Amino acid sequence: MFRVLYKQLLRHHIPTTEPPTTHPFSLYNVVLHHHHHRHRTLHLKSIPRLRASTLPRSFVVEYLINSCGLPPETAYSAADKLCYLSSTEKPDWVLSLLKNHGFTKTQIARLISNMPSILRLPPYIDLQPKLKYFFDMGVSRSEVADLIASNPVILDENLLNCIIPVFNFLKSYFNDNADILTIVKRWPEIFRYSLEYYVIPNIATFRDHGVPDCNIKKFLISTPRTLGMGCIRFSATVEVVKKLGIDPSSRTFLSAVRAIAPMSKSTWGDKWTIWEDKFNVFRELGWSENDILSMFKKNPGCMVGTEWKIRRGLEFFIEKYKWKPAEFLLHPWLLRLSLEKRIIPRCAVFEILKSKGIIGEELKVASALKVSEKDFMEKYVIKYQEQVPEVMEAYKKGGDEFVV
Secondary structure (H helix, E strand, O other): OHHHHHHHHHHOOOOOOOOOOOOOOOHHHHHHHHHHHHHHHHHHHOOOOOOOOOOOHHHHHHHHHHOOOOOHHHHHHHHHHHOOOOOOHHHHHHHHHHHHOOOOHHHHHHHHHHOHHHHHOOHHHHHHHHHHHHHHOOOOHHHHHHHHHHOHHHHHOOHHHHHHHHHHHHHOOOOOHHHHHHHHHHOHHHHHOOHHHHHHHHHHHHHHOOOOHHHHHHHHHHOHHHHHOOHHHHHHHHHHHHHOOOOOOOHHHHHHHHHHHHHHOOOHHHHHHHHHHHHHHHHHOOOOHHHHHHHHHHOHHHHOOOHHHHHHHHHHHHHHHOOOHHHHHHOHHHHHOOHHHHHHHHHHHHHHHHHOOOOOOOOOHHHHHHOOHHHHHHHHHHHHOOOOOHHHHHHHOOOHHHOO
């Protein structure tokens, strides 16, 4: 279905392997120079040279455990990446710098576990300027520590050529540092992408198709990685969604792009087969093409799960409640819920209460599935657990006897 449409659109684009021509001092060329310099540096590092005597591996392991807080198993693995450590002088400076800048023991241990090589970085030439930049942005010490401990790859990037340009770009869209940090946490690899070759053209594609800036910002926060797709395939994906008749100004349009985008990468041929297999699940259960498209257009997220998850969800409601496509179209969000954790336990409670005559036939099961966990417990479990003790047992067991 989408496969044919996507192929047709892709043929109308002229592939290019070269980035667009830019000013010699553009962001793209600065980043390109940075990566070239990095590769040249790596090449130079590969040249054999005399080294000072290195610390015994057992000593490094003990240091990582006692001074850095790493568990023994992690310390043994990390020690292999510090095999040329000749003294603890530089690591001691690094640890002192991190502690003085608000990193907790847990955060330091997590950071070193994920990136042991940080202990070999020049603390006052490399690390301190990067930390200072974040603080100067107005980011709190705790936020900086959490960001870097979770995404140590940031410390591996050049401050002037990578980190500052990316943050300046994000600051042009967002005034709130919280939004910027969310994007970086969800896509720390953004520092390794050319903004001018990927992100900026893809944002322009959104605008060209009528997606308002407020929705582009929401998309950038929720799914930043998608904007790192190749421009040709991203454009084709957006056009597929538009040709389905989904309003570009709606949030559903963003959800549809988010759902289809993973199917349109370099291996899109195989992935579109998977996508078609998902549609075949609906067809095998008696759905028409129009019903499937209507379901997708109402809630694109219903197709994000695996083929197995989609089939189990459909079969549960068809076999237990005799649902037809019309019922699913009224509640398309149901297929995004966990069958074991949410649907089956709640339906078990719902059916017990209905069998006791406590709730009427007019109350639909979808209403019990839609409310929050807190509201469901208060409205259907706690409220009736003295009158009908089995509701609590059924809910805790996950409705084992209720499974189709």
